[in-house]
Amino acid sequence: MYELVATTPDGGVALQRLDRAGRPVAGPDVVPRSRFPAEAARIEAQDGPRWVWLRTGDWYPRLLHAGVPLGRCHDLSLCAAILRHSSYVAEGQYTPGAGVAGSPHGAGDGIPHRLPSGAAPYQDALFDEVPIENRPAGGFGTELLAEELHSQLSAVAGSPHRPRLALLLAAESAGALAAAEMRHAGVPWDATVHDAILRDRLGPRPVGTARPALLEQKARELRSLLNAPALNPDSPQELMRALRREGIEAQTTRAWELRRYTHPAILPLLEYKKMARLLSAHGWAWLDTWVSDGRFRPDYTVGGVVTGRWSSRGGGAMQIPAEVRPAAKARPGHRLIVADASQLEPRILAALAGDSAMAEAARDRDLYAGIAAAGFGGDRSQAKVALLGAIYGATTGESGRLMPKLARLYPRAVGFVEKAARDGERGLTVTTHLGRSTPPPSARWTASQRTGSAEEQRRADALARERGRFTRNFVIQGTAAEWAECWMAELRGRLRGLRERGLHAELTYFLHDEVMVHAEEAAAEACAQAVRDAARAAGRLLFPGAPVEFPLSVAVVGSYDQAK
Template identity: 45%
Template sequence: MHIVVGHEASGSYRVHGDEERLELTETEFVAYAAERERASTEAPRWVFSSVEQVYPVLLRAGVRVRRCHDLALAEGLLLAHEGREGEPRGLAAALARANGMDAPPDSAPAGLDDQPSLFETRGSGLPPEVAAVDAAATVLAEQERRVRAVEHPGRMRLLLAAESASALAAAEMSEDGLPWRADVHDALLTELLGPRVPAGQRPRKLAELANGISDAFGRAVNPDHPPSVVRAFGRAGIDVPSARAHVLREVDHPAVAPLLEYKELARLHSAHGWVWLDEWVRDGRFRPVYVVGGVVSGRWASRGGGALQIPRTLRRCAQADPGWKLVVADASQLEPRVLAALSGDRGLAEVSAAADLYDSLAEAMFSGVRRVPVPAWDDRDDRARAKIAMLSAMYGGTAGEAASLLALLRQRFPAAVSYVERAAQAGERGERVRSRLGRTSPAPSDAWRALTGALADGEAAEGKARRASREWGRFTRNFVVQASAADWTAVLLATLRQRLPAPAHLVFFQHDEVVVHAPEPLADEVTAALHGSVQEAARLLFGASCPVRFPMHPAVVDCYADAK
């Protein structure tokens, strides 16, 4: 059963169910939602214009819903599927499209510093005579019609449901937060950088390294200014294209070691230093703001806080509350396993049965095949070569020995390699490709089409056109795998949040890794819920007979750093 929610310009909430038409204050809406969640044997599906805008009102009052439909997320996925990515997806725009009218631009999102205003309806763009709840109902009906028109409506429905559930999980994780020891963080920064200094000054350790860099060059050099570093090496008779760490590691000069150490510590100070600690850790919790589907492939992004890039050094700061545990699990080598399931390659599916897919892949590729022409073997092991081959297939790498390793992979697993190569060829032609559930790649730009259409206009133009074509082919080659992995992860999150025993809850998500905070007696039950969700995600995406194994080995720890 759907319950459509509209936050009206008056500040009231209107809810329309099968037989209900109510207008409620915020307090009444919270109480109504709590009662419907308690009383319903089958969870209602709440229809929100945007989970990000509506759900925090309920969360702050301690109310959680089991299911919803996020109109904004659904609109974005459907627009992309229809080749109209980039069009506004807000409620007013979706309503205009449903009525055959031009869509107005979306109103600018509220800033993080004035979050209470997120829930006001000013600037919604709706005509004054149209109630938000009626607009939401119209848009929902139109989206359901559009879903029925796609090639695989069942998959699209699963995608919309999983993406909406992911939005609920993201809002819940921001509300709950990852347990974080600010005192441990502060002590770690002091140990690595020296005592905290006023903004704009270098901490003691950075200042010492900066002086050491200047001494090594024999003149003052600003390590925070890459062109200055490049010029300093040039004056020393060393030509470097940039001051990037991977470039500097190949240089023999006494300034290299302090430069590399400076870069690492400066990155920690700027990205996760004391300012970050002040801004993002409150009441013993790190509270990031996630953006579901913020990357074109469907991966999440974050709105500040660097939630998806917490360095390993700082993971010791994430510690469970007394009497609780962190249950940490990541999907091992997810993308190659997704490729095996997508392509139906039986050989690669057999390889996926191993806990370490790359070990098994190496055995399958290299056992008894030294006669295959490959570059001279160096001291790297077969597992590393197998990984290069697989990443070359998924990302289009051809440098060095990658091309010959990919050729060997193609011999052993033709269905898997053909799958991504067909996606690459589609991209080179400027076509769109889709994930398993229907996420759709964007079209290349007009500039790309103009360039690639100039194949016959001279040798130089032809070279540029071919390079541009191959680059876009590499994007679509990876899109079909990465976006399908995002599908799998969305379904995993959707099923896991339903399976977790109260009061255990998801507190962190980073690409293919989840962290659950649970009372210690429930840790085993949480582990079982994770295993069940992994199996359900594979079944829902690829069918009950899918032979591919998706291992996810939970670690029950007191500290996040101990999970690796």
């Protein structure tokens, strides 16, 4: 059973029960906005329907604020974005927003969907294309949304991969709930610990925009060592000129390039860059802006990456550097359960390709060691470089040289990624295990492939290879994201069960192949077990019966830095 939520022209909330096919079973009930949380709580307690709405972010945060968590939903916008490109949906079977009168889709005027220029260009807001004058006053009501749901469900029902596609839409929607819940909970963040780290590395917080004392000291040291009394080390141009005068012919001021030179100024310069980075990216300004009430609350964008990975906005939630992780600290009486999937992407490759030899090697907890033992004379680093090269499409260097060897060892796995690469180079789309496809190549890309001059041909070939590397990686990264989203969805349900037993435990952070749970001491071990159970369940959901396992490393710790 579905419970549809929509806005009414006068700003109220329309709630309507739909059957399993997405058809209304009764007329909508309208409640004032203020009564929505209480009404939602009542309906949720009654039979826990699958809630349906245009965007989870429009409704769920205020329910969480009112203390009304929900179990399941169907996020029409996220599901539309998947179905729109999916190769698991037959051509012409589904058009996003086709039910909207006057929309470019409905009118059939041939206007291609423009990608909205938002933070997440791959994630369409369903009705963004509808001209303002054609939008129903007060928003999109139950009729339009019910029709959209029905057409999405029909697309799934008619798919040759119905179970996979249904799983993907359910997982993506569960992800949307989890994203709102994690923002609501926030990562417990100890500003005192963070400040202590900054003081230790940079000196006390300066007034205004002055450099902190230790950073200024480092700048003075640099000016002296480079014989450049007026040097501003923050300016790449000034820095480059100063380095040149000292005979350092670096092409860029990147740390890895500078490291190749031996000059007394190099080490202090690298230290300066590290310190300056800490200050600008995770200094006091970051703390002021993104941490409040002892919590860091990033805004996750589900499906924000073309592969289906999430992105985030605000505070760089997916780039928390190791340096400041001690500040992510469990509250008194609580613990953090931090878990990550070990070597997820190569394991996904073994499962996707059905490569039993690779799966056999992956039975080792350390997959790279297993593969090294099987064919790289026990050299783990060689095995790792070779495998990552296969997943990313390396052609040069050590990784490129090892490819033939890897291909002899695991012809099915290597053949699988090679096919994805060749398809991409030819302009085809490729698809993850559960059914997320790449968008078709851009018109510019396609035009570039019909070329004349030798110079244009070279450029076209380079673009084709570039797209091949993208599609090669897409199937792996995208399927890994699906596993991780199923893992999180399973975990979310299990944590709910713990809370019903009176144990406080909340999902607080998610990063590609890693989760963090904040739980009271008494619940910590049960959480760790829930995390492991959820991973097994995710493996069975994606690859039923496959001999591939997805081991985790799980740490129960006081602060984030203590994990791993």
